[in-house]
Amino acid sequence: MKRERRQKIIFFVVGLVIFIIFLFPLYWMLVTALKTQVEIFEVPTPLWPRNLTLEAFQKQLSASSDTLRGFKNSLIISVGAMLIATVLSIPAAYGLARFRFKMKKAFILTFLITQMLPSTLVLTSLYIAFSGMQLLNNYFAPILADATIGLPFSVIILRSYFVSIPKELDEAAEIDGCGPLNSFFRIMLPIARPGVVVAAVFSFVYAWGDLIYGLTFMTDPTMRPITSSIYNYVQQYQTLWNSTMAFGIIAIFPVILIFIFMQKYIVSGLTNGAIKA
Amino acid sequence: MKKKTKKLRSGTYLGFAFTLPALVYMVIFIGIPIIQNILLSFKNVNVYTFADASQQKFIGFQNYAELFGAPDSILTKSIGNTLIFTVASIFFQFIIGFALALLFNKKFPGCNFFRGAIMVSWLLPVTVAGLLFKFIFARSGGIANQMLMALHFISQPLEWLLHPDSAMVAIVIANIWIGIPFNMMLILTGLTTVPEDIYESANLDGASWFQKLFYITIPMIKPAIISVLTLGFVYTFKVFDLVWVMTKGGPVNSTELVSTYAYRLSFEQFLFSKGAAAANVLFAILLCVGIFYLKTINSDEEM
Numbered sequence: 121m122k123r124e125r126r127q128k129i130i131f132f133v134v135g136l137v138i139f140i141i142f143l144f145p146l147y148w149m150l151v152t153a154l155k156t157q158v159e160i161f162e163v164p165t166p167l168w169p170r171n172l173t174l175e176a177f178q179k180q181l182s183a184s185s186d187t188l189r190g191f192k193n194s195l196i197i198s199v200g201a202m203l204i205a206t207v208l209s210i211p212a213a214y215g216l217a218r219f220r221f222k223m224k225k226a227f228i229l230t231f232l233i234t235q236m237l238p239s240t241l242v243l244t245s246l247y248i249a250f251s252g253m254q255l256l257n258n259y260f261a262p263i264l265a266d267a268t269i270g271l272p273f274s275v276i277i278l279r280s281y282f283v284s285i286p287k288e289l290d291e292a293a294e295i296d297g298c299g300p301l302n303s304f305f306r307i308m309l310p311i312a313r314p315g316v317v318v319a320a321v322f323s324f325v326y327a328w329g330d331l332i333y334g335l336t337f338m339t340d341p342t343m344r345p346i347t348s349s350i351y352n353y354v355q356q357y358q359t360l361w362n363s364t365m366a367f368g369i370i371a372i373f374p375v376i377l378i379f380i381f382m383q384k385y386i387v388s389g390l391t392n393g394a395i396k397a
Numbered sequence: 398m399k400k401k402t403k404k405l406r407s408g409t410y411l412g413f414a415f416t417l418p419a420l421v422y423m424v425i426f427i428g429i430p431i432i433q434n435i436l437l438s439f440k441n442v443n444v445y446t447f448a449d450a451s452q453q454k455f456i457g458f459q460n461y462a463e464l465f466g467a468p469d470s471i472l473t474k475s476i477g478n479t480l481i482f483t484v485a486s487i488f489f490q491f492i493i494g495f496a497l498a499l500l501f502n503k504k505f506p507g508c509n510f511f512r513g514a515i516m517v518s519w520l521l522p523v524t525v526a527g528l529l530f531k532f533i534f535a536r537s538g539g540i541a542n543q544m545l546m547a548l549h550f551i552s553q554p555l556e557w558l559l560h561p562d563s564a565m566v567a568i569v570i571a572n573i574w575i576g577i578p579f580n581m582m583l584i585l586t587g588l589t590t591v592p593e594d595i596y597e598s599a600n601l602d603g604a605s606w607f608q609k610l611f612y613i614t615i616p617m618i619k620p621a622i623i624s625v626l627t628l629g630f631v632y633t634f635k636v637f638d639l640v641w642v643m644t645k646g647g648p649v650n651s652t653e654l655v656s657t658y659a660y661r662l663s664f665e666q667f668l669f670s671k672g673a674a675a676a677n678v679l680f681a682i683l684l685c686v687g688i689f690y691l692k693t694i695n696s697d698e699e700m
Contacts, residue, residue: 131505138497139511145574146517148540149529161538164547204422212419219412227416229691234427236628236687238635240659240676244437244669245430248447268426275419300411329522331638336664347524351642354528361532368525375520383513386520387582 153177153365160361176366186353187370190346193259193338194328195374197345200263201327205270206320210312213278214304218290228279231272239332242268247336261337262345266330270323277322281315282308318385321378328375346371431680438674444667460674472675475646475653476682481565482640482654483633486572490629493573494580499614501581502588512581519578527642530571534558534643561651564644568652572639576632580625587621588614620694627690631683655679 152160153176155169180187216228246265247256255261285308293303309316334345344352350367357363379386439455446452464472501512518526534541534557542554557563591614599609615622637656640646646653646661653661656679663672 128505131500131503132507134500135505135507135511138500139514142515142518142574142577145526145529145533148533152532164543165538165540208419208422211415215412215415219415221410221412224412224416227420230420230423232691233684233687234423236631236635236683236690237427237431238637238656238676238679238683240635240637240656240672241434241680242427242430243660244663244673244676245433246426247663248433248437248669249430264426268423271419271423304415325520329524329638331522331524331641332660347522347638350528351524354531354642359535359538361535361538364528365532368528371525372521375522376517379517379520383516386516387513 149365149368152361153369155362157360157362176362177370179363180366180370186341186344186349187346187367189342190344190349191370193343194334194345194347194371196259197262197266197334198324198327200259201266201270202320202323204263204267205274205323206316208267209271209274209278209319210309210316211304213275213315214282214308216275217279217282218308231275234268235272235276239265239269239330243332243336246333250337256337257340257343259343262327262330262333265333265337266327267323269326269330270319273322273326274319278312278315278319281312285311314385314388317382318388321382321385325375325378434673434680435677437670438677440670442669443671447667447669460671461678464671464674464678471650471653471658472655472678474650475655475658475675476678478565478650478652479634479654479656482569482572482636482652483630485565485569486576486633487626487629489569489573490576490580491626494577494625495584497577497581498584498588499610502585512585515581516578518574519576521575523575523636523638524642526575527571527639530567530574531558531643534567558644559648561648564648564652568640568643571643572633572636575639576629579632580629583621583625583628584618587618590621591617623693624690627686627693631686631690634683634686635679655682 151167151169154172154174155166156171156173156175159166159169159171179185212231216224242265246261250256250258250261289307289311290303293307298306329347330345331347331351335348335351338344338348341349341352350364350371353367354364438460439457440453441456441459442453464470497512497515501508533539536542536554536556536559539554539557541557542551545551546554555563557567595613595617596609599613604612635656636654637660640652640654640657641660644652646657655675659672659675659679661672662668662675
C-alpha cells in the first residue's frame with residue numbers, strides 16, 4: 121500500500137516536470153509578448169517581465185494593424201472550409217458505413233490516400249485554375265482548397281461513428297415505416313452528433329492553420345489569413361519579438377479556446393481518424 | 398413495390414448517392430489537379446509562357462532530367478534533407494511519445510490534466526510554432542543560447558539558423574515538439590487494448606519491466622506502432638510550413654525539403670513546370686509509403 125502511494129507521487133512529479141518542459145515554449149511566447157524589447161535582448165533575459173507591458177498587444181490590436189483583419193479573413197476562410205467539409209462528409213460517411221455497393225472499398229481508399237497528399241502537389245494546378253477563373257484574392261480560393269484537407273479526415277472519422285451505431289436501430293426505424301433518408305436525418309444524425317462535432321472542429325483547425333494556400337492564393341495584404349499575415353510581418357520586422365509573439369498569441373487564440381472546451385472531442389478525433397480509418 | 402425499397406436499402410444506388418457529392422468534390426479539387434500537375438511537369442510552363450497557351454508545349458522528361466541532372470542537383474539534395482529530417486524527427490518523436498504513453502497509461506493524480514495539456518502543441522498552427530522556435534533559436538535574445546551558455550555547453554551564442562548543420566537540428570527539434578502528442582496518443586490508444594491480466598500472469602512468472610515491455614507490450618500493440626510510424630513518416634515527409642517559416646530552406650539549401658523546393662521553383666522562380674515535377678517526386682515517394690500503410694491496415698480490418 122505504502123509502496124503504491126510512493127509510486128504515485130513519483131509518477132506525479134515526473135508528469136509535472138514533463139508538463140513544465142513541454143509547455144515552456146508556450147509560456148515563453150506569452151512572457152515575451154509581455155516584455156519590452158530591451159528586456160528581451162538582456163543577457164540573461166528575465167524569466168518573468170520586470171516591466172510588464174501590454175504595449176505589444178495594444179499595437180497588434182490597434183485598428184491600423186493587419187492582425188485583426190487577418191483574424192477576420194481567417195475566420196471567414198475557416199468557417200467556409202468547415203461548412204463545405206462537414207456538409208459533404210456526413211452523407212458520404214453514412215453511405216460508406218451503412219450500405220454495400222460496388223467500388224465502396226475503392227472510395228474509402230481514395231479518402232484515405234487523399235489525406236496523405238502534400239498540398240504542394242495540387243498547389244500549382246489550383247493556382248493556375250483559380251487565376252484563370254479570377255479567383256485569386258477571393259475568399260473562395262482558400263476556402264475551396266482548405267476544405268480538401270478536412271473533408272477526407274471527416275469522412276473517415278464520421279464513418280467510424282456510423283459503423284459503431286447498432287444496425288438494429290435502422291431496422292427498428294424501417295419497421296416503423298421510416299425511409300432511408302428519414303432514418304438518416306431523424307435517427308442516425310442525432311446519434312452521430314459527437315462525431316459531427318469532431319469533424320467540424322478538425323476541419324476548422326486545419327483550415328485555420330493553413331499557410332501554403334493562403335500565402336499563394338491571397339497576394340493582396342488585406343485579404344491574407346492570419347497565418348500568412350504573421351509570416352509576412354516577421355519578414356518585415358525581423359527582431360520585433362514582443363510584437364511577433366503577441367501576434368502569434370492572437371493567431372492561436374481560437375485554437376486554444378477549442379482546445380480548452382473541446383478537448384475530449386479532439387482526443388477522440390485524433391485517435392479515430394488515424395487508427396480505425 | 399416492397400421488393401424495390403428493399404433493394405435500394407442494401408443495394409447499390411443509395412449508398413453511392415450519399416457518397417457521390419464528397420467524391421465529386423475531391424475529384425475536382427484534388428484528382429484533376431493531380432493529373433494536371435503531372436501533365437504540367439512534362440511541359441515548359443514558366444513566367445514567360447504562363448499566359449500564352451500557344452507557347453506551351455510538351456517537352457517530355459526534360460524537367461525531370463534537368464532537376465536531377467544538374468551539377469549539385471538541389472532536388473537530389475532536398476530528397477536527402479527530407480529523409481534526414483523525417484527519420485530524425487520520427488526517431489525522437491516515437492521514443493519520447495512511447496515513453497510518455499507508458500507514463501500516462503498509469504493512474505496518478507494530475508495524469509489526465511498533464512496528458513491533455515501536452516496535446517496542445519499538435520493543434521497549434523504550425524506557422525506560429527515555427528516562429529516561436531525561430532525566436533527560441535535566435536542568436537540574440539534566443540533562450541536556447543542562453544540556457545546552453547548558462548550550462549557552459551557553449552561559450553559564444555550560436556547562429557543556430559544560419560549554419561547548415563545547426564539549422565537542421567533546430568527544425569528537427571521544433572518538429573519533434575509538434576509531433577510528440579500524435580505519437581503519444583496513438584500509442585496510448587494501443588496500450589488500452591492490452592488486457593491487464595497478461596501482465597498479472599507475467600508478474601507471477603517474475604518477468605522484469607524490460608521483459609514485459611519487449612515480450613508483451615510491444616508485440617501486442619504492433620498495429621498501433623506500424624500506424625504511428627508510417628503515418629508519421631508521411632506527415633513529416635510533406636512538412637512545408639515549419640521549414641518555410643524557420644529557415645526558408647536555407648542556409649545554402651541545407652534545410653531545403655522537397656516540398657519547399659517545389660514551392661520555390663513554382664512561386665519564387667515561376668518555373669511552374671519544374672515545380673510540378675519536383676512535387677511529383679514527392680508524390681511518388683509518399684504514394685509508395687501510403688500504399689504500404691493501406692496494405693497493412695487493410696489486412697487486419699474488413700471494410
